[in-house]
Amino acid sequence: MLDIWTEDDKEEAQPGPHPKLRQIIFINSAAAFLGLPGSIAYTPAKSAVRALADTLRIEVLRYCSSKPTYSIHCAFSADFFSPGFKLEQETKTPLTKRIQGTDLAAAELETKFPSSETVAALFIAAVDKGDFIISKDLLAASVLFTNMIGLSPKRGWGIVDSLLSVVMGWLVMPFLRRKWEAMTREDGEEIQRSRVSK
Secondary structure, rough: HHHHHHHHHHHOOOOOOOOEEEEEEEEEEEHHHHHOOOOOHHHHHHHHHHHHHHHHHHEEEEEEOOOOEEEEEEEEEEEOHHHHHHHHHHOOOOOHHHHHHHHHHHHHHHHHOOOHHHHHHHHHHHHHHHEEEOOOOOOOHHHHHOOOOOOOOOOOOHHHHOOOEEEEEEHHHHHHHHHHEEEHHHHHHHHHHHHHHH
16 A cells, blocks of 8 residues: 555645645554463464554655655554454453453443444544554553553653553553463363363
């Protein structure tokens, strides 16, 4: 797509009064920020998409000029209620549901999580503001991002992300990691007991 745009922009004879805005928006997942049992086929791809967006964000600066302006955005949604989410619930392991807090009836999940329409509207508003990292639909995704900032631009002036990253790295993530590891070991012990009893 970028190749097509840059070629098209080179051939445009007369630029308009304002630079043409070209935007690429990656719809990603908060799974890019952590790996949980039951998501081994999912998380690596989401981490790769995040790395691609980070790299492309810098790469497109080479093509920005008075004619075209290019911008890259990466949206990290947490769980939201959609037909895909309902289908996913049917195949998730009980352990994954417990860790994610999705071990509830469908009616409860629908009230607990935002709808896909709500999340899409938040993403569009963030792109319109020029945000690179978008994780506004649920606090969990936003806070998880602060623990994995890397080379991504910090949001706003960066103060909140920087402070939250210290809290997440030193206090929250060690606690969650130990909790999830314990839950996973317990689940493994249950599986072993059920195999022995058969």
